Amino acid sequence: CSGVDMSQWREQFSVFRKRPEWAYFDNAASCQVPDPVLDTMLEYQRELHANVHRGSYQQSQHATALFESWRAQIAGFIGASADTLIFTRGTTESMNVLAESLLRPRLKAGDNVVVTLSEHHANWLPWQRVCEQVGAEFRVAGLNAAGQVEDIFAHVDSRTRLVALNHASNVMGVINPVAEICAKLRQQGVLSVVDAAQSAAQLNLDVSQLQCDALAFSGHKLYGPTGIGALYVRADVLDTMPPYQVGGGMVDMVYADHSTFHRGVQGFEAGTPNLVGAAGLAAAVEFIQGCRAKGSSAYLRALFGQLKDTIERFEWLTCLPHSDGVVPVLSVHNPDIHPRDLAVFLDQDGVSARAGRHCAQPLINKLTANGCLRFSLGVHSNAADIQRLAEGLEAWQREHKGQRQHKGQREQS
Ligand code: PMP
Secondary structure: OOOOOOOOOHHHOHHHHHOOOOEEOEOOOOOOOOHHHHHHHHHHHHHHOOOOOOOOOHHHHHHHHHHHHHHHHHHHHOOOOHHHEEEEOOHHHHHHHHHHHHHHHHOOOOOEEEEEOOOOHHHOHHHHHHHHHHOOEEEEEOEOOOOOEOOHHHOOOOOEEEEEEEOEOOOOOOEOOHHHHHHHHHHOOOEEEEEOOOOOOOOOOOHHHHOOOEEEEEHHHOOOOOOOEEEEEOHHHHOOOOOOOOOOOOEEEEOOOOEEEOOOHHHHOOOOOOHHHHHHHHHHHHHHHHHHHOOHHHHHHHHHHHHHHHHHOOOOOEEOOOOOOOOOEEEEEOOOOOHHHHHHHHHOOOEEOEEEOOOOHHHHHHHOOOOEEEEEOOOOOOHHHHHHHHHHHHHHHHHOHHHHHHHHHHHHO
């Protein structure tokens, strides 16, 4: 077997030990969780748990120290300091925090906000809603043929308050030049927000190099649990933001006539945090760093090459723009085949891919007539998965020969 045939990480996932044949191609939606991450979560919950930032007894103090060490570890993963990293439920909640606490106080009627056409709804709807409510303009920058945002500065003017864009598209895996864009936005005094939900698992992120004002990612897209994510906000920007939610844990003093709140990240973590989730996210970061040190990036890129070569053998499928495998996501479509039909067909033989509009309706509506089928790889993926997919596509082809001829005739006419 060549290096690409065998995943050295597959055995670490209980689900693949139980179902060795399962070809799971939906990592862009949510990754499976490997044993070291689950073990850390279980150990915390079983033996180390207590509420944090509250108790004076030793177990609580220890849990607080652990929680803060996870924050520092996750912040380090993106080149940030611990006092700039807020725990959230995920990228969706992070963008809502920013829309309410960063954008709303600054936005006036007649101002504008810019996003790109390839945004996930999580990085579209929160901004759009605040714009509608305030009477500001919501602008959408288009894409070039390669799927990257095109000439975003054509949409930025003196009334632009904020630009929000994805680092990598969840549909295409195409990477936007965010460092270049954010640096220029900073020079112009425009706030920049980066959606790193699809890039955090694949790219070495460094917020000081990216020069963004805020960046968000989700635990479950980097082999961690659901319900936990991280939001980085540049320190001087964070200082200007009012709390998003209020409640226990984030207050300083509470009186009948007024209350005061903690400054910094703790002011954004009302209520008891998702401690076991934070344990899992820190362990997931460690897992990814371990994978990278053992060559997972090159492995995934090579495997992506195999995936692409395989799919290109089926001329009835058209690939959307994609990366060179750095973000291993490949979406395909055919106007005569509903992607859900193909997804259900493939799944009968244990090939699980995601069909639909992928929470990116504006992009999909522009690129395809009926949605697309997305294949996304994880470190457990291997050549056997791709072989299984090839067999599934061949079986579909045999069963739907007439339909394909119909399409060929239609194209000729
Ligand atoms: N942005 C992108 C690019 C995504 O891929 C996703 C998840 N599909 C999100 C935002 C939302 O993340 P979550 O569902 O974890 O909040």
